[in-house]
Amino acid sequence: MPPSENILRFHDVTVRYGRQAALEGVTIDIPCGSLTAILGPNGAGKSTLLRAILGWLPLARGEIRIGDSHLQHALPRLAYLPQRHAIDWDFPITVRAVVAQGRYPALRPWQRLSPRDHEAVDRALAELDLTAVADRQIRRLSGGQQQRIFLARSLAQGADIFLLDEPFSGLDLFATEELTHIFRSWEAQGRTVLAAVHDLHLARRVFTRGVLLARELVAAGPLDAVLTEANIDRAFRTGHCVHS
Amino acid sequence: MITFFIAPFRYGFMQHGLLSALLLSLSGGLLGCVLVLRRLALMGDALSHSLLPGIGVAWLLFGPSTPALFAGALIAGLLTALGSALLSRLTRVKEDASFGSLFIIFFGAGVALLSRLPTRLNLAHFLFGSILGVGAADLKLAAATSALTLLAFLGFYRSILLETFDPVFHRAVGGRGGLVHFGILALTVLNLVAALQTMGIVLGLGLFLLPAVTAYLWCDHFGRMLGLAVALAMAGSVAGILLSYHAGLASGASIVLCLGAFFFLSALFSPTHGAAGKFFHRGGAEDAEK
Numbered sequence: 001m002p003p004s005e006n007i008l009r010f011h012d013v014t015v016r017y018g019r020q021a022a023l024e025g026v027t028i029d030i031p032c033g034s035l036t037a038i039l040g041p042n043g044a045g046k047s048t049l050l051r052a053i054l055g056w057l058p059l060a061r062g063e064i065r066i067g068d069s070h071l072q073h074a075l076p077r078l079a080y081l082p083q084r085h086a087i088d089w090d091f092p093i094t095v096r097a098v099v100a101q102g103r104y105p106a107l108r109p110w111q112r113l114s115p116r117d118h119e120a121v122d123r124a125l126a127e128l129d130l131t132a133v134a135d136r137q138i139r140r141l142s143g144g145q146q147q148r149i150f151l152a153r154s155l156a157q158g159a160d161i162f163l164l165d166e167p168f169s170g171l172d173l174f175a176t177e178e179l180t181h182i183f184r185s186w187e188a189q190g191r192t193v194l195a196a197v198h199d200l201h202l203a204r205r206v207f208t209r210g211v212l213l214a215r216e217l218v219a220a221g222p223l224d225a226v227l228t229e230a231n232i233d234r235a236f237r238t239g240h241c242v243h244s
Numbered sequence: 245m246i247t248f249f250i251a252p253f254r255y256g257f258m259q260h261g262l263l264s265a266l267l268l269s270l271s272g273g274l275l276g277c278v279l280v281l282r283r284l285a286l287m288g289d290a291l292s293h294s295l296l297p298g299i300g301v302a303w304l305l306f307g308p309s310t311p312a313l314f315a316g317a318l319i320a321g322l323l324t325a326l327g328s329a330l331l332s333r334l335t336r337v338k339e340d341a342s343f344g345s346l347f348i349i350f351f352g353a354g355v356a357l358l359s360r361l362p363t364r365l366n367l368a369h370f371l372f373g374s375i376l377g378v379g380a381a382d383l384k385l386a387a388a389t390s391a392l393t394l395l396a397f398l399g400f401y402r403s404i405l406l407e408t409f410d411p412v413f414h415r416a417v418g419g420r421g422g423l424v425h426f427g428i429l430a431l432t433v434l435n436l437v438a439a440l441q442t443m444g445i446v447l448g449l450g451l452f453l454l455p456a457v458t459a460y461l462w463c464d465h466f467g468r469m470l471g472l473a474v475a476l477a478m479a480g481s482v483a484g485i486l487l488s489y490h491a492g493l494a495s496g497a498s499i500v501l502c503l504g505a506f507f508f509l510s511a512l513f514s515p516t517h518g519a520a521g522k523f524f525h526r527g528g529a530e531d532a533e534k
Contacts, residue, residue: 054416080416091281091409092463101410104402105417137464157417 006032008053008161008192012062015048022048024216025062030209032066032161032192035183037203037223040213041236046196049213050163053194054080066161074161076105079154081164089139089146096134098149099124102156124155128182144175151182162186164195168202180206200227252489260383261375261442261495262485267386268439268451269477271393275435276456277466277473278428281408285453290347291429292436292449294324296354299370299440303361310385314437321433324350373444375485375495382441389438393431397470400424405466447496451477454503461507461514476506 008030015023023045030036038046051057053064055071066074102124103117113121125131128148133141138149147167154162168176183193183206197203203210203223210226212218214235219226252258279288298320299313306312324346331342358370369377397404406414407424415421432452439448455476456469463469484499491498515521 056415075418078416080413082410082412086412087410088281092460092466092469093409094465097465098409101402101406101413104406105419107402109399109402153413 007067008032008194009065009067010062011064013049013052013059013064014061015045015052015057016060021060021215023052023213026213026217027062028211028217028220030192030194030211030220033187033190034209035187035193035195035207036209036211037195037197037207038211038213039197039200039203039226039235040218042198043215044213044235045215046198046213047165049211050080050165050194050196053163054078076157077159078161078163079157079159081150081154081162081167083165084143084147084170087138087146091138093138094135095130095138095141095149096121096125098138099130099134099152099156102153102158105157120156120158124152127155128152142175143171144178147171147175147179148182160190161192162194164193166198167195168197168199168206176202200232203227248490249486252486257376257378258485258489260378260380262482264378264383264386264442265375265451265481265485265495265499266478267383267390268435268442269455269481270474271390271431271435272439272452273455273459273474273477274393274397274470275428275432276452276454276477277459277470278404278408279432280453280456280460282428285457287343288432288449288453290343291321291324291432292445293354294347294350295320295433295436296370296445297350297357298323298354299437299445300354300357300361304357310381310437313440314385314434317437318430318433320350320354321429325429369444370440371444371446372494373440373442373447373496375442375488378441382438385438389434393435396427396431400427404428409466443496443499447500450496450500450503451481454500454507455480458503458507458510461510461517464516476503480506 010026010028010030013023013026014021026045026049038049040046048057052059053071055075064071066077071078100113100117100121103113103120106117107113122131125134128151130145130148130152133145138146141149151162167179171179186193187208195207197207204227207223209221210223211220212226212231212235218235219228219231253262279285295317298316298318300316302309302312302316324343328339328343328346331337331346332339335342337345403414403419403424406417406419407421411421414424435452436445436448439451443451455473458476459469459472463472480503481499483502485495487493487502488495488498493501511518513520
């Protein structure tokens with residue numbers, strides 16, 4: 001097991017929307033430095049879990065910590081990546097300007113970007129192979145490049161835990177391969193990727209660990225142990241019962 | 245030729261009118277960009293109409309006092325926004341329909357109220373403005389509004405950009421999105437009230453939206469879009485006031501017409517984002533697919 005400051009701990013996490021429970025008593029340890037897929041049917045609480053980590057949803061019960069520290073103290077380590085359709089691709093902004101947004105949280109209102117900030121932006125652009133297109137408007141990029149802009153922004157932010165909601169949706173085969181490759185190299189560098197994924201087949205190919213939800217925890221751990229036929233059956237059948 | 249440009253401004257009221265329009269071009273151009281990019285253009289239009297009863301009641305109770313007019317307008321605007329949010333939650337009616345219904349009711353109430361107002365000013369004055377009436381108090385309000393808006397944009401440029409481009413990210417990094425959103429709406433109401441005298445309640449938004457949407461057709465950079473929108477708003481104001489003087493047209497309407505001309509020309513001929521550009525540069529789009 002990694003040192004304790006590198007474990008994302010969920011203890012009895014319960015989230016309700018009104019009277020409706022979206023997550024019920026979820027207790028898991030997710031080791032940092034892994035590629036973890038959050039799996040389950042629609043309405044299983046995948047996005048809810050991501051939002052709960054970011055502190056956007058009040059927990060009805062339980063707590064989430066990184067090691068021993070409360071999440072509020074670890075916010076700079078966390079980066080949330082928007083879903084593709086949440087972005088207005090016609091917005092008058094260049095790739096470099098979006099990546100530079102990663103430095104904004106560290107700045108005071110009137111402060112300008114320092115040379116060190118610019119370096120961090122350049123490094124992030126280079127790592128994700130966007131330097132050549134840095135001054136283009138964001139619409140004038142391929143789907144894979146567009147996805148990488150936001151990965152670069154979170155690198156510029158200095159984050160090492162990446163929360164993604166359906167990162168593969170809308171990507172073609174080539175871009176999917178590319179993103180998989182990036183995730184793998186991040187894992188090797190000790191970064192943590194936590195992604196809501198609805199496609200079990202894809203999850204098997206890309207991720208190493210999994211958390212299977214159906215409002216409550218069905219299984220968590222190495223992906224092969226999680227995605228057994230019995231577990232999938234349980235998750236998806238409860239999921240459907242809940243919907244009907 | 246020179247007299248064509250100079251002659252109108254020998255008159256004090258024309259100088260006041262011009263100055264007030266230029267001041268509001270600065271703040272309106274900035275705000276307009278945010279409204280256009282956040283797709284709030286139509287909401288801004290509806291909001292401007294809904295201010296009328298607030299202004300009417302304030303006028304009735306306090307006379308032509310600027311703070312009272314602003315407070316009345318702000319209250320009417322907030323009631324419309326909150327009321328429609330409440331309606332859409334409590335009933336089956338969706339947000340856009342409830343907003344559309346409420347603003348037209350408010351507008352109707354405003355028209356009814358103003359038609360009974362014991363003043364020499366008539367309804368058309370509130371709706372369409374009149375540059376002849378720009379007084380010292382109006383100029384002060386325009387200057388204060390413009391300065392406040394400019395300061396807000398300078399001080400919170402990055403928050404405004406983040407909230408406009410990616411509100412989810414803004415929130416994730418601890419930004420106060422609700423505050424920025426409310427601030428933008430409050431500034432919009434303030435600017436609409438300040439523009440009441442020159443542009444009127446119906447045409448006021450034209451000074452904000454038209455330059456912004458025109459700049460949107462030319463710029464791929466948020467900061468440049470803001471700058472161009474302000475420049476266009478100022479150019480349109482000067483051209484509009486000259487047109488209004490020489491052709492004897494209403495000031496608000498001629499400013500809107502000049503800005504409208506900029507917009508149509510840009511929509512047709514902007515090389516990158518206009519209709520002609522789209523038509524001739526099909527190759528550019530394919531290039532991006534690679």
